[in-house]
Amino acid sequence: xxxxxNDALIRALRRQPTPYTPVWIMRQAGRYLPEYNKTRARAxxxxxxxRNPDLATEVTLQPLERFxxxxxxxxxxxxxxxxxxxxxxxxxxxxxxxxxxxxxxxxAIRGLAIPDLARLRYVFxxxxxxxxxxxxxxxxxxxxxxxxxxACYMVEGGSSADFRALKTMLYARPDLxxxxxxxxxxxxTDYLNAQIKAGAxxxxxxxxxxxxxxxxxxxxxxxxxxxxxxxxxxxxxESGQVPSIIFTKGGGLWLSELAATGCDALGLDxxxxxSVARATVGQAVALQGNLDPSVLYSSPEAIRRETQRVLSSYxxxxxxxxxLGHGISQHTPPEHVxxxxxxxxxxxxxxx
Amino acid sequence: xxxxxNDALIRALRRQPTPYTPVWIMRQAGRYLPEYNKTRARAxxxxxxxRNPDLATEVTLQPLERFxxxxxxxxxxxxxxxxxxxxxxxxxxxxxxxxxxxxxxxxAIRGLAIPDLARLRYVFxxxxxxxxxxxxxxxxxxxxxxxxxxACYMVEGGSSADFRALKTMLYARPDLxxxxxxxxxxxxTDYLNAQIKAGAxxxxxxxxxxxxxxxxxxxxxxxxxxxxxxxxxxxxxESGQVPSIIFTKGGGLWLSELAATGCDALGLDxxxxxSVARATVGQAVALQGNLDPSVLYSSPEAIRRETQRVLSSYxxxxxxxxxLGHGISQHTPPEHVxxxxxxxxxxxxxxx
Numbered sequence: 001x002x003x004x005x006n007d008a009l010i011r012a013l014r015r016q017p018t019p020y021t022p023v024w025i026m027r028q029a030g031r032y033l034p035e036y037n038k039t040r041a042r043a044x045x046x047x048x049x050x051r052n053p054d055l056a057t058e059v060t061l062q063p064l065e066r067f068x069x070x071x072x073x074x075x076x077x078x079x080x081x082x083x084x085x086x087x088x089x090x091x092x093x094x095x096x097x098x099x100x101x102x103x104x105x106x107x108a109i110r111g112l113a114i115p116d117l118a119r120l121r122y123v124f125x126x127x128x129x130x131x132x133x134x135x136x137x138x139x140x141x142x143x144x145x146x147x148x149x150x151a152c153y154m155v156e157g158g159s160s161a162d163f164r165a166l167k168t169m170l171y172a173r174p175d176l177x178x179x180x181x182x183x184x185x186x187x188x189t190d191y192l193n194a195q196i197k198a199g200a201x202x203x204x205x206x207x208x209x210x211x212x213x214x215x216x217x218x219x220x221x222x223x224x225x226x227x228x229x230x231x232x233x234x235x236x237x238e239s240g241q242v243p244s245i246i247f248t249k250g251g252g253l254w255l256s257e258l259a260a261t262g263c264d265a266l267g268l269d270x271x272x273x274x275s276v277a278r279a280t281v282g283q284a285v286a287l288q289g290n291l292d293p294s295v296l297y298s299s300p301e302a303i304r305r306e307t308q309r310v311l312s313s314y315x316x317x318x319x320x321x322x323x324l325g326h327g328i329s330q331h332t333p334p335e336h337v338x339x340x341x342x343x344x345x346x347x348x349x350x351x352x
Numbered sequence: 353x354x355x356x357x358n359d360a361l362i363r364a365l366r367r368q369p370t371p372y373t374p375v376w377i378m379r380q381a382g383r384y385l386p387e388y389n390k391t392r393a394r395a396x397x398x399x400x401x402x403r404n405p406d407l408a409t410e411v412t413l414q415p416l417e418r419f420x421x422x423x424x425x426x427x428x429x430x431x432x433x434x435x436x437x438x439x440x441x442x443x444x445x446x447x448x449x450x451x452x453x454x455x456x457x458x459x460a461i462r463g464l465a466i467p468d469l470a471r472l473r474y475v476f477x478x479x480x481x482x483x484x485x486x487x488x489x490x491x492x493x494x495x496x497x498x499x500x501x502x503a504c505y506m507v508e509g510g511s512s513a514d515f516r517a518l519k520t521m522l523y524a525r526p527d528l529x530x531x532x533x534x535x536x537x538x539x540x541t542d543y544l545n546a547q548i549k550a551g552a553x554x555x556x557x558x559x560x561x562x563x564x565x566x567x568x569x570x571x572x573x574x575x576x577x578x579x580x581x582x583x584x585x586x587x588x589x590e591s592g593q594v595p596s597i598i599f600t601k602g603g604g605l606w607l608s609e610l611a612a613t614g615c616d617a618l619g620l621d622x623x624x625x626x627s628v629a630r631a632t633v634g635q636a637v638a639l640q641g642n643l644d645p646s647v648l649y650s651s652p653e654a655i656r657r658e659t660q661r662v663l664s665s666y667x668x669x670x671x672x673x674x675x676l677g678h679g680i681s682q683h684t685p686p687e688h689v690x691x692x693x694x695x696x697x698x699x700x701x702x703x704x
Contacts, residue, residue, distance in 0.1 A: 164683065167646030171654040214644050214677075215625035216661060252605050253623060271605060273567035292566050294519030302523045309568060325566075331516065 003239065004201070006138045009071045013202060013243035013265050013286050015319035021311060021348035022070035023341055024141070026267075027327035028063040029075050033334055035062050046091050050076050056126040057133050064138065066334065067341045071138050071202075074127050074195070078145030078206055081187050082154050084115035095158070102157030104165065109176050114187040117194055124198040131199035142200030144191050146207035146248075147184035147225035154180060163212065170221060177221060185225040189232035196234060196242050204245040204267070205229060211250015211269075218254060227261040245288055249326065252277070259284040270325025274313040286319040291340070293324045296332045300339045307343040316351045355591065356553070358490045361423045365554060365595035365617050365638050367671035373663060373700035374422035375693055376493070378619075379679030380415040381427050385686055387414050398443050402428050408478040409485050416490065418686065419693045423490050423554075426479050426547070430497030430558055433539050434506050436467035447510075454509030456517065461528050466539040469546055476550040483551035494552030496543050498559035498600075499536035499581065500574035506532060515564065522573060529573060537577040541584035548586060548594050556597040556619070557581060563602015563621075570606060579613040597640055601678065604629070611636040622677025626665040638671040643692070645676045648684045652691045659695040668703045 004010065008022035029036055039059050040049055049055045056075040063069060079097050083089035088100030103109050117124075131140050145153075153159070155166040155177075169177050192203045210222040226246055235242040246258055247267025258266050259281040268277055268289035277287055295306045307322075314320040322344045328337070356362065360374035382388055391411050392401055401407045408427040415421060431449050435441035440452030455461050469476075483492050497505075505511070507518040507529075521529050544555045562574040578598055587594040598610055599619025610618050611633040620629055620641035629639055647658045659674075666672040674696045680689070 162646065162681065164646065164649060164681075167644070168649040171644075171647050171650035171658065211623065214622045214642075215628075216665075217644070218623075250602070250623065253625070253628075270566045271563065271570075271602065273605070276567075276605075290566075292519070292523075292569070294514065294516065295523050297516060297520040298523035306523065313568075329514065329516075 003136055004139055005136050006070055009139045009321060010201060010239075010243060012319060012321045013245065015283070015286050017318050017352065019349065019352055020345050021314075021320050021322050021351065023322035023344040024069050024071035024073065025063070025324055025328050025337065026073075028069060028073065029059045030328060031330035032328055032332040032337070033062055033066070046077070047089065050080070050126075051122045053122060053126040053129045057129045060126075060130045061133060063337075067337055068345065069138065069341060071141055072130060072134055073141040073143065073204075074123070074130055074200070076123055076126065076143070078143070078149065078208070079153055080120055080123055081115060081144065081184070081191060082150055084119040085112060085154075085187070086115075087154060097153065098158035099153060102165070103154050103180065106173075106176060109179055112180065112183055114183050114190065117190060120191060120194070123191075124194050127195050127198035127200055139201035140199065141202045141204055141245075142192060142195030142198075143204040143206060144188045146205050146210060146222060146246075147181045147188055147229065148210055148213075148222035149206060149208045150184045150188070151177060151180045152209045154184075163209070170217060174220075181221060181225050185228045185232075189229050192229070193232075193234045196237060200242065201237075201239070202243045202245065203233070204247060205263075207246060207248040207251065210248040215253065218251075219257065222248070223254070223257055223261070226258070226263075230262045247288070255280045265321065267323065268325065272325075274310065274320070275315060278314060286321060287314065288321040288323050290323065290325040293326050293329055293332070296324075296328065296336045296340065300336070303336055303339045304343045304347070307340060308347050311344070311348050311351060314351075318352075322348070355488055356491055357488050358422060361491045361673060362553060362591075362595060364671060364673045365597070367635070367638050369670050369704065371701065371704055372697050373666075373672050373674045373703065375674035375696040376421050376423035376425065377415070377676055377680050377689065378425075380421060380425065381411045382680060383682035384680055384684040384689075385414055385418070398429070399441065402432070402478075403474045405474060405477040405481045409481045412478075412482045413485060415689075419689055420697065421490065421693060423493055424482060424486055425493040425495065425556075426475070426482055426552070428475055428478065428495070430495070430501065430560070431505055432472055432475055433467060433496065433536070433543060434502055436471040437464060437506075437539070438467075439506060449505065450510040451505060454517070455506050455532065458525075458528060461531055464532065464535055466535050466542065469542060472543060472546070475543075476546050479547050479550035479552055491553035492551065493554045493556055493597075494544060494547030494550075495556040495558060496540045498557050498562060498574060498598075499533045499540055499577035500562055500565075501558060501560045502536045502540070503529060503532045504561045506536075515561070522569060526572075533573060533577045537580045537584075541581050544581070545584075545586045548589060552594065553589075553591070554595045554597065555585070556599060557615075559598065559600040559603065562600040567605065570603075571609065574600070575606070575609055575613070578610070578615075582614045599640070607632045617673065619675065620677065624677075626662065626672070627667060630666060638673060639666065640673040640675050642675065642677040645678050645681055645684070648676075648680065648688045648692065652688070655688055655691045656695045656699070659692060660699050663696070663700050663703060666703075670704075674700070
């Protein structure tokens with residue numbers, strides 16, 4: 001395996017000195033890029049991209065050709081696990097991901113099993129191939145959905161305004177939800193370990209829906225299982241421990257508890273003040289985030305101003321990875337991303 | 353004006369002793385009640401109810417006939433102000449509120465003016481009539497949208513997943529947004545003062561969208577104007593100062609700052625832990641909330657258990673008003689609301 005030419009991300013995740021603040025962008029290989037849309041049209045659809053390691057490699061590298069990003073993230077989807085469990089992942093045009101066979105009765109839930117990793121081989125092949133194609137240019141991030149977030153989709157069958165089926169189960173039949181979460185946390189752990197084995201330099205867990213829970217429900221149904229996944233990671237690699245990142249969207253109230261899971265970094269959405277977050281977590285973890293993605297709709301001047309604001313709010317020192325507070329929107333002008341990446345690198349130097 | 357027979361809400365808002373924790377429910381007169389749907393069908397639609405003081409009175413009182421609620425809230429909508437400004441409020445079947453003429457260019461924004469209160473007379477007439485019909489049974493809450501939340505709808509034209517038009521203006525042309533917010537805060541102040549004059553016993557400001565802002569943007573574009581409205585309230589009434597409540601959904605990170613606006617109480621969504629919130633705001637304000645509305649989908653046992661949990665999390669003493677953390681869903685079984693109201697009254701007595 002080649003050593004990293006740019007290891008700023010890994011060093012920042014370990015809270016070690018870097019010459020500037022590294023930056024990458026959630027969903028950086030995506031629909032705001034014309035070249036991505038071309039590849040996707042050629043492939044057929046989103047899932048065809050995910051399942052074809054050649055094409056997944058192609059789109060993973062596209063944003064790196066345009067922008068001086070400090071990381072790549074494997075092109076995939078958080079619902080590959082429920083799909084491998086047999087729930088049938090599909091995408092209807094213009095809609096979010098959906099599952100053909102959501103878990104709506106006890107029998108279906110009791111019949112669920114952790115998936116055979118062979119069914120997810122296309123993901124590990126993609127990791128291996130992207131890692132090879134990167135040739136050490138920047139680190140490669142592997143990822144998974146959190147046990148709770150996967151359960152939301154598995155019970156509901158898709159995204160939802162209020163996740164009524166999931167919430168009804170959570171309050172009326174918590175035992176069933178815990179059964180699903182137990183399986184999910186084992187599946188996520190195995191899945192991330194296989195990505196590490198295939199060459200992922202860091203791993204991230206997306207807890208997209210944890211923030212819709214009450215504090216006690218968050219602790220019981222999301223946090224517990226996040227901690228279990230982190231504890232189960234086999235993080236040894238030839239270049240040292242592979243760092244892990246947890247991102248609970250809307251989790252700003254629970255940062256101390258999230259930091260105590262044993263992860264190396266927390267992703268933060270844009271509502272959180274980085275100076276408050278840093279004071280809250282102390283030396284426990286690095287912080288990743290957290291520009292409002294909507295800033296990228298505005299103007300180069302506003303992008304530089306708001307980038308400076310995010311950098312200043314973290315302040316001087318190590319342990320900050322710049323990112324948006326949520327995935328980049330398809331309506332973002334690519335030239336604004338160029339402004340952002342340049343601004344982060346330039347404006348962060350005085351802080352290091 | 354009759355004196356209040358049940359003043360538990362007002363006393364709790366003033367952090368004075370009450371024999372139990374008072375409870376009311378956001379959107380308590382709504383589509384989960386069959387009698388509401390009947391009246392609404394007879395009237396034509398939602399706006400016909402709002403604009404007819406007889407019908408607004410009828411539906412406002414409906415939940416009080418079923419449940420031992422400790423407050424009524426005037427049946428109306430937060431978008432009456434933009435409607436009175438000439439933006440054309442309408443409801444398409446199955447969709448949220450929309451405005452026919454959203455503010456999409458500088459000329460339209462510069463042409464905006466605070467509305468003639470005569471155009472909102474139907475609201476003040478409804479307040480007066482409901483207050484008369486209540487005959488002091490419970491207090492009547494008047495309300496308005498926050499200046500920022502109104503601006504969201506005024507710029508966007510309706511609800512939105514990401515409020516792209518609003519956010520673009522916020523970052524690219526903050527001067528235009530401030531112009532709208534200045535007008536809105538004056539309009540909201542006048543509007544709430546007229547409701548107080550017509551007999552509202554308490555007033556509440558719904559900052560439904562403040563929680564989608566970054567911390568500095570929340571301070572600049574929502575908090576400042578909330579404080580301005582509170583400062584402009586003419587709260588004197590024959591029964592003492594009329595208490596005010598601010599509810600910023602998703603505002604759990606900013607409770608100290610919200611408490612410092614001078615309001616009497618903060619509404620809290622269900623993500624916030626009441627014990628943490630109480631420790632944060634100290635003696636500054638009362639707290640209203642914050643059961644996850646989804647609990648009402650579950651079972652009587654789960655409703656009692658989660659109600660106890662919310663009550664215990666606030667703990668013993670004055671200054672708690674029980675409510676949901678968000679408006680009640682149309683899919684709620686009314687008999688579950690009966691369980692909730694009874695549970696709050698019964699289980700809270702040992703805490704007082």
